[in-house]
Amino acid sequence: MTDQPTDFTPADLARRRSAARRLAWLLGLAVVVIYVLGLFIKR
Amino acid sequence: MNTATTANGHADPHGEGHYSGPLRWLTTTNHKDIGTMYLTFSLIMFFVGGAMILAVRAELFSPGLQLMQPEFFNQLIGVHALVMIFAALMPAATGFANWMLPLMIGAPDMALPRLNNWGFWLLPPAALLLTMPFFLALFGIGDGALATGWTFYAPLSVQGGMGVDFAILAVHILGISSIMGSINVIVTIFNMRAPGMTLMKMPLFAWGWLITAFLLLATLPVLAGAVTMLLTDRHFGTQFFDAAGGGDPILFQHLFWFFGHPEVYILLLPVWGLMPHVLATFSRKPTYGYKAQVYSFIVIGVLSLVVWAHHFFTAGLPVPALIYFMFSTMAISIPLAVLFFCWIATMWKGAMTFETPMLFAVGFIVLFGIAGLTGLILADVAADAQYHHSYFVVAHFHYALFAGGIMGVMTGVYYWLPKWTGHMYSEKLGKLHFWLTVVSFNLTFMPQFFLGLAGMPRRIPDYALQFAEFNAISTVGAMILGFSQLLFAWNIWSCIRGGEKAEPRVWEGAEGLEWELSSPPPHHSWEIQPVIK
Numbered sequence: 374m375t376d377q378p379t380d381f382t383p384a385d386l387a388r389r390r391s392a393a394r395r396l397a398w399l400l401g402l403a404v405v406v407i408y409v410l411g412l413f414i415k416r
Numbered sequence: 417m418n419t420a421t422t423a424n425g426h427a428d429p430h431g432e433g434h435y436s437g438p439l440r441w442l443t444t445t446n447h448k449d450i451g452t453m454y455l456t457f458s459l460i461m462f463f464v465g466g467a468m469i470l471a472v473r474a475e476l477f478s479p480g481l482q483l484m485q486p487e488f489f490n491q492l493i494g495v496h497a498l499v500m501i502f503a504a505l506m507p508a509a510t511g512f513a514n515w516m517l518p519l520m521i522g523a524p525d526m527a528l529p530r531l532n533n534w535g536f537w538l539l540p541p542a543a544l545l546l547t548m549p550f551f552l553a554l555f556g557i558g559d560g561a562l563a564t565g566w567t568f569y570a571p572l573s574v575q576g577g578m579g580v581d582f583a584i585l586a587v588h589i590l591g592i593s594s595i596m597g598s599i600n601v602i603v604t605i606f607n608m609r610a611p612g613m614t615l616m617k618m619p620l621f622a623w624g625w626l627i628t629a630f631l632l633l634a635t636l637p638v639l640a641g642a643v644t645m646l647l648t649d650r651h652f653g654t655q656f657f658d659a660a661g662g663g664d665p666i667l668f669q670h671l672f673w674f675f676g677h678p679e680v681y682i683l684l685l686p687v688w689g690l691m692p693h694v695l696a697t698f699s700r701k702p703t704y705g706y707k708a709q710v711y712s713f714i715v716i717g718v719l720s721l722v723v724w725a726h727h728f729f730t731a732g733l734p735v736p737a738l739i740y741f742m743f744s745t746m747a748i749s750i751p752l753a754v755l756f757f758c759w760i761a762t763m764w765k766g767a768m769t770f771e772t773p774m775l776f777a778v779g780f781i782v783l784f785g786i787a788g789l790t791g792l793i794l795a796d797v798a799a800d801a802q803y804h805h806s807y808f809v810v811a812h813f814h815y816a817l818f819a820g821g822i823m824g825v826m827t828g829v830y831y832w833l834p835k836w837t838g839h840m841y842s843e844k845l846g847k848l849h850f851w852l853t854v855v856s857f858n859l860t861f862m863p864q865f866f867l868g869l870a871g872m873p874r875r876i877p878d879y880a881l882q883f884a885e886f887n888a889i890s891t892v893g894a895m896i897l898g899f900s901q902l903l904f905a906w907n908i909w910s911c912i913r914g915g916e917k918a919e920p921r922v923w924e925g926a927e928g929l930e931w932e933l934s935s936p937p938p939h940h941s942w943e944i945q946p947v948i949k
Contacts, residue, residue, distance in 0.1 A: 381524050381945050393527035393603035400599045404637050411641030411671070 442537070445529030446939065447514045452836070453536050454511030455829075458504050459905065461543060462822075465499035466898050468492045473860075473894040476887050479879055489877040490563035491579065495546060497566035498583065501683065502590045503543045505817070508825045509686040510535075510597045513625050515836060517601065519930035519937060520619045522610025522946040527603045535596035538589050545586035549579040565875060567676070568642075570657035570668040574649050581650070584643045591636045598629035610929070612948035616710070619928055620703065623710050624689020627717040631682050634721060635675040642671035666731055673724035681720040683817060685713060687824025688755060691777055693928065694831050695759055698774035699766025700925035705758035712751035712758075719748045729797050730804045738797045745795040752788055756781065771923070772846030773831035776823055779854050783819030787812060790865070805875075808868025811861045818857060826853075826904065833911055834918035838936040841911035845903055852900035859893025 435443055441453060472492050475483045484492075514532065518525055526532050549561040558578035562568070573580050605626050609618065646668070648654040655661025657668045692703040703709070725733060725741040733741075759781055768774070790812040794800050803809060826849075834840050863886035868874075872883045879887065918935040929946055930937075 381943060385945075386524065389607045390527055393607040396603045396606060397528060397531070397599045400602060400633060401595075404595055404633055407634065408637035408641050411638050412645065 443533070445525075445533050447518050447526045447529070447532065447941070448836075448937065448939075450526075450532050450536050451511045451513075451515030454507045454514055454539075457536075457539055457543075458508035458511060458825075459908070461499050461503035461507070463901070463905070464543075464547065465496050465504055466901065468496040468499070470894060470898045472496065473891040475877055476879070477891040478888060479881055479884055481878075484877075486877045487563055488560060490565070490875065491550070491561040493875055494563060494565045494583075495550075495561045498546055498586075499543070500817070501566065501679065502587070502594075503539065503546070505683050505821050505825065506590075506594060507539060508828075509625075509628070509683070510594075512621075512686060512690070512825075512828050512832075513597070513601050516832060516930060517604060517622055517625065518608070518941050519835075519933060520928060521605065521608065521613055521622055522929050522942050522948070523604060523608035524940055524942050524945075525608075526600050527608050528600050531596050532600050535593045535600065538593035538596075542586045542589040542593065545582050545589070549582050552578075567672055568646060568668070569672075570646060570649070570665045573646055573668075574657060581647070584647050587643050588640055591640050594632050595636055598632040601625050601629040602633075610942070610946045610948055616707070617948060619689075620692045620706065620709055620713075621686070621689040623713055624685040624687070627713045628682050628685040631678045631685070631717055631720065635678045635682075638671055639675035642668060642675070645671075666728075669728045669731060670725065673727045674721075677724045677727060678717075678720040680813075680816065681716055683821045684824070685717070687780070687821060687828070688713065690824065690828050690831070691759055691780065692762060693926075694773050694777040694827055695762045696927065697831075697923045697925045698771060698777070699763045699768050701762060701766040702927075703758070704761035704764075705754070708754050709758050712754045715751040716748060719744065719751070723748065726795055726800070729800045742795055742797045746792060749788065749792055756785065756788075767925075771830075772841075772843055772850060773827050773923075775847060775850045776827035776830060779850065780819060780823045780827060783815055783823065783854070783857070787815035787820055790815065803868055805873055806868035807864040807872045807874055810874050811864035811868060814861045814864075818861070823853070823857075829904075829908065831923075833908065834922040835930065835935050835937070837912050837915075838918050838934075839911050839915035840918050840922075841907050841915065845907045845910075849900060849903040849907065852896065852903070856893045856896035856900060860890050860897050861893075863887075863890045863893075 441449065444450060444453075469492070471484065472489060475481055475489055514526065517523070547561070549558055552558050553560040560577070561579040562573070562576060562583040564573045564576055564580065568580070568583070605618070605622055645654065645656040649656050649658060649663070655663040657663045657665045659665065688709075692706075692709060696703045723741060723745045725737060726745045729738060729741070763778075770778070790808070794803055794809065794812060830841070830846055867883055867886050867890075870883065872879055920934050921931040922935060923931075929942075929948075932946075933941065
């Protein structure tokens with residue numbers, strides 16, 4: 374079911390990994406925000 | 417699906433092959449190596465946690481026994497749970513993700529290989545921290561591991577000994593490791609899929625893990641916050657959980673279970689994602705209700721974040737809160753029933769065969785169904801007032817986490833082991849392992865439902881005479897269950913060392929990208945990207 378497979382070129386991989394790194398930092402930041410906000414929860 | 421796997425000759429991006437021996441494993445960034453390390457670590461910790469609980473069951477064999485001090489008994493129970501959850505089940509699921517996600521979505525590796533390596537190597541020191549207080553106590557240092565149960569409830573945990581501090585530190589490290597793993601899974605799924613593999617064409621295993629990863633990111637920081645507050649209450653004069661200082665011990669329960677309930681689904685969603693693959697393979701039919709299962713995963717993920725207080729109905733919550741948490745908890749049964757329906761419909765009128773993975777999958781459906789039904793009983797506020805803190809709860813969550821979680825992991829291991837090793841394992845041993853596990857599991861935990869109904873509280877080292885018979889049966893079952901897992905380890909070991917050569921498509925009915933690579937797959941999984949139509 375495939376269509377003309379092509380190499381994972383270094384440029385393509387670098388582009389994908391760079392996008393992945395940006396998203397990873399964003400998710401990591403969200404985690405830190407939840408952690409810090411949690412410390413201020415009052416019941 | 418694509419079959420092109422030839423090397424493209426580009427430079428080795430991860431630096432594998434520079435080292436051999438222990439240094440190779442320390443520095444590897446290859447998803448398959450890291451997956452293997454996660455799974456090996458998980459198996460070892462499964463036996464460590466299992467040994468602890470066999471000692472507990474030995475103590476409970478008959479009333480009046482005193483094989484150990486009650487404090488040590490409490491420590492074993494708490495550390496058993498932490499080890500099984502954080503060091504056995506979660507790493508097993510992460511091992512599956514590492515090994516299989518790149519193969520299934522057509523990626524050459526995980527998106528962030530170094531983060532992947534770091535995530536794994538945080539685990540052994542954390543496991544050491546969890547168990548070290550037992551050994552320190554032998555030399556007169558401290559008073560053993562944490563004795564609060566895995567829930568760390570305040571104020572007991574505020575007053576506890578050095579073991580609580582060790583566990584707090586261990587939980588922080590385990591949490592950081594899981595967060596790293598989750599971030600890697602999310603960015604791999606979003607950025608590394610093969611061309612044409614849209615989200616709605618993605619294997620259900622990847623969907624299960626995607627929801628799991630988001631749940632981990634949403635809840636682990638809350639657990640970390642809660643145990644940090646506990647640490648500051650213990651050592652730095654804060655009074656978050658001390659009523660005398662204006663704090664509130666119930667706040668700890670809210671924070672803990674905001675993590676703790678989604679954690680159940682964190683442990684189960686990867687398995688629910690795996691089941692349709694196994695059932696479809698051995699029924700030789702396409703998966704029934706792909707979209708329904710994806711939407712069910714999402715709904716379950718969202719609902720799991722808003723039902724936490726059913727774990728402490730008896731703590732004195734306001735009535736409107738009780739009613740809300742009762743109905744929201746019961747609502748989870750709807751998407752879960754959709755999953756059960758899809759699993760059964762996948763098998764319906766299929767050309768079924770019962771190789772070991774299929775036996776475990778069917779066993780999972782039946783036994784996990786019991787967990788679901790008894791969960792509905794516990795979700796009822798009025799009924800829970802009777803069952804809370806009883807052995808009914810212990811039986812319920814072992815049907816969920818052993819029959820659901822661990823048997824699910826065993827399903828995955830038996831399904832993918834030939835792909836990983838390139839060898840077939842002994843079906844005869846696998847089937848023997850299945851039957852011993854299923855029979856002894858029920859022998860262990862079914863009596864505990866009746867013990868709970870009769871009023872036996874959990875976490876006690878001794879009990880009234882009326883509970884003697886069922887406890888003896890439960891202990892015999894636990895011993896058979898524990899020792900029969902050696903067959904599992906032996907079967908895996910034998911399979912790694914050799915055996916009949918496995919084909920790329922190990923199982924006749926298997927569909928998916930992962931079965932188009934050789935068994936075992938090449939060092940770099942997909943160097944030519946597959947294109948999905």
